[in-house]
Structure formats: C-alpha cells, structure tokens
Amino acid sequence: MEIHVLDAMAREGFEQVIALHDRDSGLRAFLGLHDTSVGPAFGGIRRWHYRDEREALRDCLRLAAAMSHKTVLADLPAGGGKLVALELPGVDWEKGYAYLGREVERLGGRFYTGPDVGTGERELAWIAGETGFVTRPDASGPGELPEATAAGVVAGMEAALCLLDGKSDWSRRKVVVQGLGGVGERVARALVHAGAQVLGSDIDGNRAERVAEELGIELLDPSHELDVECDIFSPCALGGIVHDLSLARLRCRIIVGAANNILARPEHGDRLHERGILFVPDVIVNAGALIRGAIFHLEGRREPVRLIGERVGSAVHAVLERAVQEGRPPARVATLEAEERLTRRRREKE
Numbered sequence: 582m583e584i585h586v587l588d589a590m591a592r593e594g595f596e597q598v599i600a601l602h603d604r605d606s607g608l609r610a611f612l613g614l615h616d617t618s619v620g621p622a623f624g625g626i627r628r629w630h631y632r633d634e635r636e637a638l639r640d641c642l643r644l645a646a647a648m649s650h651k652t653v654l655a656d657l658p659a660g661g662g663k664l665v666a667l668e669l670p671g672v673d674w675e676k677g678y679a680y681l682g683r684e685v686e687r688l689g690g691r692f693y694t695g696p697d698v699g700t701g702e703r704e705l706a707w708i709a710g711e712t713g714f715v716t717r718p719d720a721s722g723p724g725e726l727p728e729a730t731a732a733g734v735v736a737g738m739e740a741a742l743c744l745l746d747g748k749s750d751w752s753r754r755k756v757v758v759q760g761l762g763g764v765g766e767r768v769a770r771a772l773v774h775a776g777a778q779v780l781g782s783d784i785d786g787n788r789a790e791r792v793a794e795e796l797g798i799e800l801l802d803p804s805h806e807l808d809v810e811c812d813i814f815s816p817c818a819l820g821g822i823v824h825d826l827s828l829a830r831l832r833c834r835i836i837v838g839a840a841n842n843i844l845a846r847p848e849h850g851d852r853l854h855e856r857g858i859l860f861v862p863d864v865i866v867n868a869g870a871l872i873r874g875a876i877f878h879l880e881g882r883r884e885p886v887r888l889i890g891e892r893v894g895s896a897v898h899a900v901l902e903r904a905v906q907e908g909r910p911p912a913r914v915a916t917l918e919a920e921e922r923l924t925r926r927r928r929e930k931e
C-alpha cells in the first residue's frame with residue numbers, strides 16, 4: 582500500500598517528519614513531531630524489524646500521534662513525537678544511537694526521547710552521551726519509570742472500582758495480572774499490600790516463580806488468564822490482547838493495564854462496552870512514566886510517585902465520568918477528549 586507522507590501529515594495534523602540516514606553506522610530512522618504547540622514533544626525510540634520503510638513510517642506517525650493524545654490527556658504542557666529505527670543487519674548500533682542523540686540535540690529541546698521497545702538502558706546511555714534531551718536511566722534521571730507507571734495503573738483500578746461500586750474494597754477483590762515484568766510485578770505487589778487476591782502469569786517461567794514466591798500469589802498458565810473469573814484483568818505484557826477471539830473468553834468486570842494498545846482495534850472497545858466490561862483506556866492509565874519524565878525535564882524536579890498515581894487516578898475518573906454521562910465506551914471518549922483538547926489548545930495558541 583502506498584503512503585503519501587504530506588497527505589498523511591496533513592490528515593493527522595503533523596508538524597514535521599524527518600527521514601534519517603547515518604552514513605557512518607548505517608542506521609535508518611524516522612522522527613515524527615506531531616505537536617509542539619504548547620511545549621516540546623515527548624516520545625521514545627522504537628527499534629523494530631519492519632517489513633519495509635513504509636511500515637516503519639506508518640508506525641512512526643501512529644505512535645507520535647498517540648503520544649500527543651497521551652500528553653494532552655495527562656494535562657502536560659507537552660506534545661507527542663516518536664523516533665522509529667529500522668532493525669537492519671549490519672548497523673553499528675552504538676554509533677547509530679549516538680547519531681540519534683546528535684539529531685535530538687540539534688532539535689534544541691523541541692523533542693525529548695526515552696525508552697521504548699528495542700531501546701533500553703544501554704541504548705539510552707549511548708544517546709545521553711550526545712544530548713540532555715533524553716530520559717536517563719541512572720541516578721541523574723527522573724527516577725524509576727516502571728514504578729511510576731504501576732502507580733498509575735493501581736490508581737486507575739481504584740477509579741474504576743469506585744465508579745462501579747463506590748469503593749475499592751480491596752480485600753474482596755480478585756485481580757489477574759498478565760506479565761510480571763517491571764510494571765506487572767509492582768502492580769501485583771501493591772495489590773497484595775492492599776489486601777486483594779492476586780493471580781499472575783508470565784511466559785518467563787523463572788521470573789513468574791520468583792515473583793509468585795516473593796509475593797505469595799497464585800500463578801496461572803500464560804494464555805489461561807482470560808478464562809479466570811475476576812474483578813479486574815490487568816494486561817501488563819503485550820498490547821492487542823483484546824481481539825475478536827479473546828473477547829468472548831473474558832470473565833472480568835474491569836480491564837486496566839499498562840500495556841499499550843490493549844484493544845486490537847477501536848471496535849473491540851465497543852464490544853467490551855456492549856458486554857458490560859469496563860475498559861480503562863491505556864492511553865490514560867499508563868502515562869505515569871511520561872508524567873515522571875516530563876515533569877523532570879520541564880520543571881527540573883522529581884515528582885513523588887504518590888502524586889503521579891493521584892494525577893492518573895483523577896484523569897481516569899474524569900474520562901469514565903464523561904463516558905457514563907454520554908453512554909459511550911471509555912476508549913471512544915478518551916480519543917474524543919484528546920482530539921477536542923488538542924484542537925482547543927492549538928486554537929488558543931493562534
């Protein structure tokens with residue numbers, strides 16, 4: 582399928598898309614700046630095996646626009662961007678990331694970058710050698726990101742339970758956490774402390790065993806999480822978990838998780854709504870890391886994790902309230918709310 586870059590940019594309201602090729606390292610990448618109307622764009626670096634460059638460009642546009650939704654819903658004076666690097670044979674990645682660091686530096690603070698799929702602590706350190714416009718993973722950075730994300734997820738769960746039942750009442754709740762990695766383990770730990778019954782799963786058997794033993798939670802076979810009757814199903818592994826086939830299996834009342842794009846397609850949020858399952862949009866609930874990084878860069882301070890949780894909790898509350906008032910699926914309301922706010926702030930800027 583063809584992609585007309587300028588048409589796609591105009592359709593999605595993009596400001597700038599930069600195609601990058603580094604002669605020295607062989608790196609190829611796209612940098613998309615979706616919105617910097619009220620502040621710098623934030624977005625991590627995704628490094629992925631794309632079929633071709635069109636697929637990479639499309640992903641860059643999709644992810645950068647999604648970051649604008651995330652920043653505006655988190656009420657940050659910032660916008661969305663993304664760097665997408667093509668996983669190709671023969672690239673010298675250390676040089677490649679250093680090159681990306683110089684390109685980010687050249688933007689002079691219009692774009693701040695950080696981790697994403699394929700870009701971890703090692704790669705961030707390579708970038709940090711060239712620019713300060715990056716979220717550093719060490720003690721000089723904003724603090725732990727998974728901790729901030731987990732605080733938002735738990736706050737989102739509380740907001741959902743309060744909406745349905747008027748209180749969180751953790752000692753009577755059963756929660757299934759899929760993926761016991763950086764975020765999932767912390768979510769499970771917080772829920773155990775709050776008194777909930779927690780069941781967890783992870784395809785990494787050693788990790789699953791260690792976390793289960795430490796927290797005293799029951800382990801589920803990966804792929805059986807969907808079949809368990811529970812109050813909350815929390816996808817903290819991969820996106821796209823709610824799709825045509827999985828929908829009918831779900832036996833939870835609420836879905837709240839850290840994974841990006843939990844719904845395979847927007848229509849799946851409508852199906853959940855029809856089934857009476859409350860879906861808390863991940864674009865709001867997993868913004869804890871972004872909030873932590875953005876406040877650090879923009880205000881030069883480290884936001885306490887408790888305040889990050891409260892901020893995400895009230896953002897979730899506002900969108901769920903609107904969804905109830907308008908009788909619409911929360912994921913649709915989140916998209917609408919984000920687009921309305923983006924339009925409003927661009928208009929105010931004019």
Ligand code: NAI
Nearest residue numbers: 726727730760762763764783784785803817818839840870
């Ligand atoms: P992670 O890589 O530390 O943990 C993910 C865990 O899920 C791993 O232990 C992995 O073995 C497990 N897993 C993978 N596929 C699975 C499956 N099918 N069933 C069960 N377990 C499976 O990642 P992290 O940082 O905990 O993030 C979790 C999710 O949240 C990811 O999708 C990430 O993109 C998203 N996210 C994370 C943020 C952060 O601050 N770390 C911020 C926003 C989103």
